[in-house]
Amino acid sequence: MLLVAFTHVPAVSMFVYSLTDWDGLSPTRNFVGVGNYLDLFTRPKMLQVFVVSLFYLAGAAMQIVVALYFATILSFNTRFRNVFKGVLFFPYLINGVAIGFVFLYFFQPGGTLDTVVRLFGLEPHLWLGDPDLVNTSLAGVSVWRFMGLNMVLFLGAIQSIPPQLYEAASLDGANRWQQFRHIIAPGIKPIISLSAILAISGALSVFEIPFIMTGGSNNSETFVIQTIKLAFNFNKVGLASAAAFVLLAVVLLVTWVQRRLIPEERVELS
Amino acid sequence: MTAAHRRHPPSSGHGLLTVLKYASLLLASAVVVIPLLAIILTSLRTPGEMTTDPSPLSAPANWFNWENFQIAFTEGHMLRALGNTTFILFFSLLGTVFIGSMTAYAVDRFQFRAKKVVMTLFLVAALVPGVTTQVATYQVVNGLGVMNTLWAPVLLYMGTDIVSIYIFLQFIRSIPISLDEAARMDGARSLTVYWRIILPLLRPAIATVVIVKGVAIYNDFYIPFLYMPSEGLGTISTALFRFKGPFGAHWEVISAGAALVILPSLVVFLALQRFIYNGFAAGATK
Numbered sequence: 001m002l003l004v005a006f007t008h009v010p011a012v013s014m015f016v017y018s019l020t021d022w023d024g025l026s027p028t029r030n031f032v033g034v035g036n037y038l039d040l041f042t043r044p045k046m047l048q049v050f051v052v053s054l055f056y057l058a059g060a061a062m063q064i065v066v067a068l069y070f071a072t073i074l075s076f077n078t079r080f081r082n083v084f085k086g087v088l089f090f091p092y093l094i095n096g097v098a099i100g101f102v103f104l105y106f107f108q109p110g111g112t113l114d115t116v117v118r119l120f121g122l123e124p125h126l127w128l129g130d131p132d133l134v135n136t137s138l139a140g141v142s143v144w145r146f147m148g149l150n151m152v153l154f155l156g157a158i159q160s161i162p163p164q165l166y167e168a169a170s171l172d173g174a175n176r177w178q179q180f181r182h183i184i185a186p187g188i189k190p191i192i193s194l195s196a197i198l199a200i201s202g203a204l205s206v207f208e209i210p211f212i213m214t215g216g217s218n219n220s221e222t223f224v225i226q227t228i229k230l231a232f233n234f235n236k237v238g239l240a241s242a243a244a245f246v247l248l249a250v251v252l253l254v255t256w257v258q259r260r261l262i263p264e265e266r267v268e269l270s
Numbered sequence: 271m272t273a274a275h276r277r278h279p280p281s282s283g284h285g286l287l288t289v290l291k292y293a294s295l296l297l298a299s300a301v302v303v304i305p306l307l308a309i310i311l312t313s314l315r316t317p318g319e320m321t322t323d324p325s326p327l328s329a330p331a332n333w334f335n336w337e338n339f340q341i342a343f344t345e346g347h348m349l350r351a352l353g354n355t356t357f358i359l360f361f362s363l364l365g366t367v368f369i370g371s372m373t374a375y376a377v378d379r380f381q382f383r384a385k386k387v388v389m390t391l392f393l394v395a396a397l398v399p400g401v402t403t404q405v406a407t408y409q410v411v412n413g414l415g416v417m418n419t420l421w422a423p424v425l426l427y428m429g430t431d432i433v434s435i436y437i438f439l440q441f442i443r444s445i446p447i448s449l450d451e452a453a454r455m456d457g458a459r460s461l462t463v464y465w466r467i468i469l470p471l472l473r474p475a476i477a478t479v480v481i482v483k484g485v486a487i488y489n490d491f492y493i494p495f496l497y498m499p500s501e502g503l504g505t506i507s508t509a510l511f512r513f514k515g516p517f518g519a520h521w522e523v524i525s526a527g528a529a530l531v532i533l534p535s536l537v538v539f540l541a542l543q544r545f546i547y548n549g550f551a552a553g554a555t556k
């Protein structure tokens with residue numbers, strides 16, 4: 001019980017810090033009220049950070065659609081379905097740092113992607129060096145990493161739909177798309193919305209992949225990278241706390257909206 | 271639930287659709303495999319090969335060239351990192367299992383005054399994403415004096431795990447209270463009931479928690495990165511991260527390091543596939 005302190009004490013003390021100009025080391029700190037929050041929202045870089053989140057949000061949306069597609073086709077009779085399921089899921093289990101290096105190599109000029117792209121007769125790009133392209137590349141990595149998890153969750157939900165429903169539907173002359181639209185989609189709605197919420201809060205708190213691959217340079221700085229830098233590189237603990245608190249508030253808001261939209265529905269997956 | 275035991279919905283058998291279906295599956299598999307394949311091929315090549323033929327998908331001349339792995343192991347300090355990670359894994363998992371199951375037992379089976387408060391605190395904690403509070407957590411860890419020791423991540427992993435408490439809670443609810451009562455009739459005390467009855471029956475829940483939590487700890491980067499900056503305390507993730515400097519452009523060594531880190535995940539995945547799918551399904555939805 002004592003150990004819950006690691007979540008609650010920080011959350012509260014962080015709010016206190018966020019009202020001060022503490023640098024994390026000196027014994028004194030001055031109360032500056034909402035000054036940090038004003039500072040935060042008037043920084044031009046701040047907007048940039050939220051623009052970056054949009055890339056990851058778009059990636060997350062794509063990820064859910066793709067996961068839904070593969071979960072659906074794998075739930076019907078498919079040869080080697082377990083092999084495909086395993087291959088598509090495995091990236092989720094790989095160490096984040098290893099993924100970072102794998103894709104640094106993959107996106108390198110003259111690297112794997114350029115080689116593959118050239119096979120199809122297309123132009124190579126500076127996948128990570130181009131500020132207009134870097135966030136698309138990084139969001140792609142995050143889709144690569146997390147799509148499998150979503151797919152496995154959806155697959156579990158789809159398999160808990162009684163098979164008689166499909167038989168009845170085919171007897172009534174429903175085609176594949178109609179079966180998906182009227183049986184599968186409503187059946188796994190709760191898990192889709194849960195994934196959406198996880199994806200949104202995930203998109204806002206992206207850290208590992210861009211930190212390892214670009215260190216936040218070239219327009220790829222995310223909210224968390226910025227916060228960590230403020231706190232530990234520039235010793236602006238007060239400001240960083242304010243930033244972290246804003247993120248916390250946004251994530252809690254999103255979760256609260258979800259709880260309101262989807263009333264407590266227990267879904268048993270396993 | 272295994273897929274094999276269930277009846278699948280009938281297949282449609284339209285020719286073109288089937289072709290498209292397998293084409294999309296193969297394409298997706300290729301997207302997953304090609305970046306990893308490049309790493310494996312590169313890790314087996316020599317520096318000389320790298321300069322004469324820089325294409326990342328060329329095959330190595332000698333398929334059993336382990337030299338890069340040796341360099342990664344010795345100069346990258348992977349062995350020490352593996353030791354540190356194992357230490358953290360062992361104590362965090364031990365702590366999580368005991369704290370989680372005891373908490374769940376206490377909350378579910380006893381009435382006490384602060385119960386409502388505790389449950390609300392748990393719920394709030396479950397919603398707070400860990401990354402966001404690092405700034406302040408840093409101060410708490412500092413205050414406890416465990417900064418830059420192996421105990422910092424152990425404490426953090428044990429202390430911030432609400433998901434496993436929920437998994438245990440769900441499971442304990444399904445254990446009939448009459449079992450507790452019967453044991454109490456025989457004169458067993460609370461601790462004995464927990465140790466002799468609850469804990470053994472929780473075995474499937476423990477397996478789930480160990481898998482989900484173990485994978486998360488093995489792959490975690492920012493907690494060791496923030497709380498154990500000194501070099502001797504590298505974990506798998508941070509040791510690999512440090513490859514970035516000294517091995518700069520030596521992609522064959524970096525690839526070997528990455529392959530070394532991925533390999534255990536692959537072995538565990540192949541060995542425990544079914545448990546892993548179920549574990550993550552249970553872990554993510556609670």
